[in-house]
Amino acid sequence: MAGWPEGQVTVQVPATSANLGPGFDSLGLALSWYDIVRARVLPSGVEVNVTGIGAAAANLAEGHLVIQAMRAAFDVMGGQPPGISIYCRNEVPQGFGLGSSAAAIVSGMLAARALAGADGVAALPDAAVLRLAAEMEGHADNVAACLSGGLTICWAGADGVQAAALTPLAGLTPVVCIPADPLLTETARKVLPAQVTHADAAANSARAALLIAALTLRPELLLAGTEDFLHQPYRAAEMPATAALITRLRDAGIAAVVSGAGPAALALTVAGSGPGAGEVARIAAETGASWHVRPLRVDGHGARVLPG
Numbered sequence: 001m002a003g004w005p006e007g008q009v010t011v012q013v014p015a016t017s018a019n020l021g022p023g024f025d026s027l028g029l030a031l032s033w034y035d036i037v038r039a040r041v042l043p044s045g046v047e048v049n050v051t052g053i054g055a056a057a058a059n060l061a062e063g064h065l066v067i068q069a070m071r072a073a074f075d076v077m078g079g080q081p082p083g084i085s086i087y088c089r090n091e092v093p094q095g096f097g098l099g100s101s102a103a104a105i106v107s108g109m110l111a112a113r114a115l116a117g118a119d120g121v122a123a124l125p126d127a128a129v130l131r132l133a134a135e136m137e138g139h140a141d142n143v144a145a146c147l148s149g150g151l152t153i154c155w156a157g158a159d160g161v162q163a164a165a166l167t168p169l170a171g172l173t174p175v176v177c178i179p180a181d182p183l184l185t186e187t188a189r190k191v192l193p194a195q196v197t198h199a200d201a202a203a204n205s206a207r208a209a210l211l212i213a214a215l216t217l218r219p220e221l222l223l224a225g226t227e228d229f230l231h232q233p234y235r236a237a238e239m240p241a242t243a244a245l246i247t248r249l250r251d252a253g254i255a256a257v258v259s260g261a262g263p264a265a266l267a268l269t270v271a272g273s274g275p276g277a278g279e280v281a282r283i284a285a286e287t288g289a290s291w292h293v294r295p296l297r298v299d300g301h302g303a304r305v306l307p308g
Helices: 055-063 065-077 100-116 118-123 126-137 141-148 185-190 198-216 219-225 232-238 240-251 277-286
Strands: 009-019 023-042 045-052 083-090 151-157 160-166 172-178 255-258 265-270 292-295 304-306
Touching: 009 100, 009 141, 023 045, 023 100, 023 141, 023 172, 023 198, 045 055, 045 065, 055 065, 065 083, 065 100, 065 118, 065 126, 083 100, 100 118, 100 126, 100 141, 100 304, 126 141, 126 160, 141 151, 141 160, 151 198, 160 198, 172 277, 185 232, 198 219, 219 255, 219 265, 232 240, 232 255, 240 255, 240 265, 240 277, 265 277, 277 292
Parallel strands: 045 083
Antiparallel strands: 009 023, 009 304, 023 083, 023 151, 151 160, 172 265, 172 292, 255 265
């Protein structure tokens, strides 16, 4: 691919929370917490600069996840640039179930596409970015929400991974509760059983359908709609403090779930309807554990290439 630009491109990507209780590997919500990547083409070599969370990863060079995602996108678009420079300003916590790896992959692919210009968009449209990013991530829930913003449902169709974006309730206020120590996603997945009972599968299916209604139309159904039978009960032993906090929050009428693979907890509150962010913080403080409680907004835009 000839005619690489001399300037840089800037991509902003949101944090995400997947599963949302019963929507295992299918539901995602984009959150107003962002990483930013600036990228440009070099005459040769690879430069990685990182500020904020994960700064030590700058030493990985070609092994950095953003660089790997850019390389994957350039391969699809038909050619690698002579060299790449990236600057990452990371704010999304890593290792807590808030979509940091999906954010890195999506930002890298969109930065590569932006550097390739109009040819890049033609060779790698949004649907192709979703499929490529989901393949690299291993599942599509965080990727879909990061790309599209809002509330997303993803599934595997005849043409590969697909996603639908929905507009959640006005006033929906996600509140993230982050413990002191992270947890590897691989660790959280290893404890899941290979099979579940038909009764649990049926109950989970009903709750997932109810959750869509709760998040878009009926906030009073959020507590029932966030009940999970597929993954949270099995993961509780790996994150006992998270499980205990979620139990306390739900006992207080707050729709709380494990955020992604955890160990962060996500409370879904609605302004003017039931307990709010202040009550979440109060209950978290009463546990005696160290929780960073952060109210957020739903990000409605998803990943964006910023001007300038």
